[in-house]
Amino acid sequence: MKPHRSAYDSIPKGLAYLLPGLAVYALFVLVPVARTLAFSFFEWDGLSPRTFVGAANYAELLRDGRFYGSLSHNLALVLYLLALPGAIGLFLAAIVSMKDLRGGKFFEILFFAPQILSLVVVSVIWKWIYNPGTGLIVSLLGSVGLEALARPWLGESRYALGAIGLTGTWVNFGFAFVVFLSGFKRIPDSLYESADIDGAGDFRKFVSIGLPLLRKEFGLVATFLFISSLKVFDLVYVMTRGGPGNSTEVLSLYVFKNAFQFNRIGYASALAVALALIIFALSNALSLLARKGEDYEIA
Amino acid sequence: MKRVGSAVIMLAVCCSLGLAQTKLVLWDQYYREAESEAMNTIVARFQAENPGIVIERTTKTLDDLKLVLKMSVESGKGPDIMQVNQGEADMGSFVKAGLLVDLTDAAKAKKWNQSFSEGALKSMGYRGKVYGVSTTAEIVGFYYNKAVFEKLGLKAPQTFAELEALLAKVKQAGLTPINFGNLDAWAGIHEWSGLQHVYTTRRELDDMMSDKPGKFWLADANVKAAEKLQAWVKAGYYSKSFSAIGYDDSASAFMRGDSALMFTGNWLMGEFLKSPDLKVGFFPMPAAKSELRKAIGGPGIPFCVSAKTKNKDAAIKFLDFLSRKDNAKLWAKLAMLPAVAVDESDVEGADPLFKDILRAYKGAVEGNGVGYYIDWVSPTFYDTCSSSVQKLMALEITPQDFVKALDADYQKFVGAK
Numbered sequence A: 001m002k003p004h005r006s007a008y009d010s011i012p013k014g015l016a017y018l019l020p021g022l023a024v025y026a027l028f029v030l031v032p033v034a035r036t037l038a039f040s041f042f043e044w045d046g047l048s049p050r051t052f053v054g055a056a057n058y059a060e061l062l063r064d065g066r067f068y069g070s071l072s073h074n075l076a077l078v079l080y081l082l083a084l085p086g087a088i089g090l091f092l093a094a095i096v097s098m099k100d101l102r103g104g105k106f107f108e109i110l111f112f113a114p115q116i117l118s119l120v121v122v123s124v125i126w127k128w129i130y131n132p133g134t135g136l137i138v139s140l141l142g143s144v145g146l147e148a149l150a151r152p153w154l155g156e157s158r159y160a161l162g163a164i165g166l167t168g169t170w171v172n173f174g175f176a177f178v179v180f181l182s183g184f185k186r187i188p189d190s191l192y193e194s195a196d197i198d199g200a201g202d203f204r205k206f207v208s209i210g211l212p213l214l215r216k217e218f219g220l221v222a223t224f225l226f227i228s229s230l231k232v233f234d235l236v237y238v239m240t241r242g243g244p245g246n247s248t249e250v251l252s253l254y255v256f257k258n259a260f261q262f263n264r265i266g267y268a269s270a271l272a273v274a275l276a277l278i279i280f281a282l283s284n285a286l287s288l289l290a291r292k293g294e295d296y297e298i299a
Numbered sequence B: 001m002k003r004v005g006s007a008v009i010m011l012a013v014c015c016s017l018g019l020a021q022t023k024l025v026l027w028d029q030y031y032r033e034a035e036s037e038a039m040n041t042i043v044a045r046f047q048a049e050n051p052g053i054v055i056e057r058t059t060k061t062l063d064d065l066k067l068v069l070k071m072s073v074e075s076g077k078g079p080d081i082m083q084v085n086q087g088e089a090d091m092g093s094f095v096k097a098g099l100l101v102d103l104t105d106a107a108k109a110k111k112w113n114q115s116f117s118e119g120a121l122k123s124m125g126y127r128g129k130v131y132g133v134s135t136t137a138e139i140v141g142f143y144y145n146k147a148v149f150e151k152l153g154l155k156a157p158q159t160f161a162e163l164e165a166l167l168a169k170v171k172q173a174g175l176t177p178i179n180f181g182n183l184d185a186w187a188g189i190h191e192w193s194g195l196q197h198v199y200t201t202r203r204e205l206d207d208m209m210s211d212k213p214g215k216f217w218l219a220d221a222n223v224k225a226a227e228k229l230q231a232w233v234k235a236g237y238y239s240k241s242f243s244a245i246g247y248d249d250s251a252s253a254f255m256r257g258d259s260a261l262m263f264t265g266n267w268l269m270g271e272f273l274k275s276p277d278l279k280v281g282f283f284p285m286p287a288a289k290s291e292l293r294k295a296i297g298g299p300g301i302p303f304c305v306s307a308k309t310k311n312k313d314a315a316i317k318f319l320d321f322l323s324r325k326d327n328a329k330l331w332a333k334l335a336m337l338p339a340v341a342v343d344e345s346d347v348e349g350a351d352p353l354f355k356d357i358l359r360a361y362k363g364a365v366e367g368n369g370v371g372y373y374i375d376w377v378s379p380t381f382y383d384t385c386s387s388s389v390q391k392l393m394a395l396e397i398t399p400q401d402f403v404k405a406l407d408a409d410y411q412k413f414v415g416a417k
Helices: A011-039 A056-063 A065-098 A104-116 A119-130 A136-143 A160-186 A189-197 A202-213 A215-230 A234-239 A251-260 A265-291 B005-017 B033-049 B062-075 B088-096 B104-109 B118-123 B146-152 B160-172 B186-199 B202-208 B220-234 B247-256 B266-274 B312-322 B325-333 B352-366 B381-393 B399-416
Strands: B022-028 B053-059 B081-083 B137-145 B176-179 B259-265 B280-283 B297-299 B303-305
Touching (some): A056 A065, A056 A265, A065 A104, A065 A160, A065 A202, A065 A265, A104 A160, A119 A234, A160 A202, A160 A215, A160 A234, A189 A202, A215 A265, A251 A265, B022 B312, B033 B053, B033 B312, B033 B325, B053 B312, B062 B081, B081 B312, B104 B312, B118 B202, B137 B146, B137 B266, B137 B352, B146 B160, B176 B247, B186 B220, B186 B259, B186 B381, B220 B381, B247 B266, B266 B280, B266 B352, B280 B352, B303 B312, B381 B399
Parallel strands (some): B022 B053, B022 B081, B176 B259
Antiparallel strands (some): B081 B303, B137 B259, B137 B280, B137 B297
16 A cells, blocks of 8 residues: 655645745735835835835834824823723633633623624724713713713723723623633633632632633733734724824824825834834744743643 | 717817817816716817817716826826816826926916916916916805804905804804814815905015015014914804814804805805705805905816827817807806806806806906915925814914915925925
8 A cells, every 4th residue: 555645745736736825925925015115215106207216204103292192192002902802701601710700701792792893893992982971971970879980981092992992892802711721721620629628718729720721711811911912903993094183093004094095105114014023022932931831731 | 088079079080070189188076967068068169160270089987087198298298278277286296297387478478367366377377377267266254154144144255344244143142153164184274374365465465475585484474364364263163163163064153054154166066056954155265455355265186288289279269168158158048157257147046056156256356356275385385284274273273383384384395306
């Protein structure tokens, strides 16, 4: 009997199989990335001839207060799009898994649902919820006599970023919940049983067994949601367009405005490159952090 | 995209007769059925009057037009006549690339100033020169709810003082004087610029939009307009929580009827005419003195002539034809505001609201009061002005800071070019 040979055994053949995928990837990812990088060294309005300006766009970026303002809004959103959803997701996953609640699947689907919706749809829905005249929140406050607490949340620079952020929390906590829940499921019951014998309570079990063994899940949730907080666009664009003033402007929106409103393709490209570098550096630092230290291996 | 039958037939007829032919390729964005019919009628009328010229018409959506126009004109394969949006981003880049025919002399020769005001002519061009002829126009003013006016015994104000008295009276009656929503940010530009238009002199306003070096935007009139806007915010003349209400939501709020006025453009007329119970009128922003009367707005997207055309004179002839009043009436019949001012009596069976708008526009044209969309002045001005008005109306910045922000944007652009 001839040994079975797979197409992957032949390197030229294998490469040929990879080519179509590579071509698509190159066309839609590598080429745009390379062009963006190239454009970032030019002054260009999108129509007239390009002028090479060297690193001038990057020098301007370093002096641009709006760049730092946008970046600071992105970092503030890390609280709402990563920290809060992570904490809520972890808490809920711990309850569902450690209490062995029935209907865990039901909650998984329910909490994960916002992740399936398009962010544009989510933003439009929350715009209605926040509407100061007819919105859900105002009606709820009104029904218990607390109208006085109502604010034009999306219309005041004090609240707008938080209001957008909480929408993001609602979208993201389901993701964290599902990831943490699957992590909890990986932990063998024997560990909890032996902890039971030692007389550990629920909290103790959570801290001493759950948390350390969820290291990989923490890494995943942190990296994924961190990237989502840095590249967030739809939520802000649909809900406030960066306003009032520039109080909710984020980096990707600032890139968009430069490219398509201000006709500054070169500067927009430089901003986009900066944004990509920031995401790359910080998310790598995060995953390094998550991998560091001894790894608990479950026998 | 649609080939126009009549043009093709004309072409066939003329060719068979062996006449010398001049062919003009026309691209426009009147793709909606009724509009397209009106345009076809104009083309047919033109060809009947000018047997030697054949027009080959193609309709495109505005987005398509923006997308392909530049490249096709540059390559020389584009149309002879096409619609090019005003402002830095579109017409500005065409002019800089030398792709449009300067029509300033043609405008003088053909006496377009008799059909359009000086301001309107400028608005159909770029940096003081005429580059096109528009068929339709826009005007921004106050819509008013007739039921509310009747209940409170009010009438459309003629002077700025009368307007302020009216606002106070509506407020006292417990209703919202000016229905407004600024979550989308652009509507706020109109609220301020409407005041700016009646505070500045013609000269001041033209200078601000001129692209010439100078500190025009720091004008005292601009500060005063900003102060008035803040005073109205403080007096509670605008909708409660206006900063968090979107434009569309604010339009439906106006239709619910608990506010007296809404300051916006004639484009909302169709919406208001759709609701049978709502009776709405329209008047322009009144001024303290009659010579200050000006209204935001102006001609819509103009028809321009490509610099690559081989039939420049025929193309200009067609543009001149577009500016004729009997053709303007065709647009008015469709309840579209014609760029050439027509009388309300020119339009049979027009709704009273449309008559109000026609009258307001005619007044603006005749009094040289056709103003501007100020966000055209630089590519960044829309963003600067909309965000600054948000801050101004949130009382977060002073009128002086506001005007300085606008000036800074202008200086940056004028200095950079």
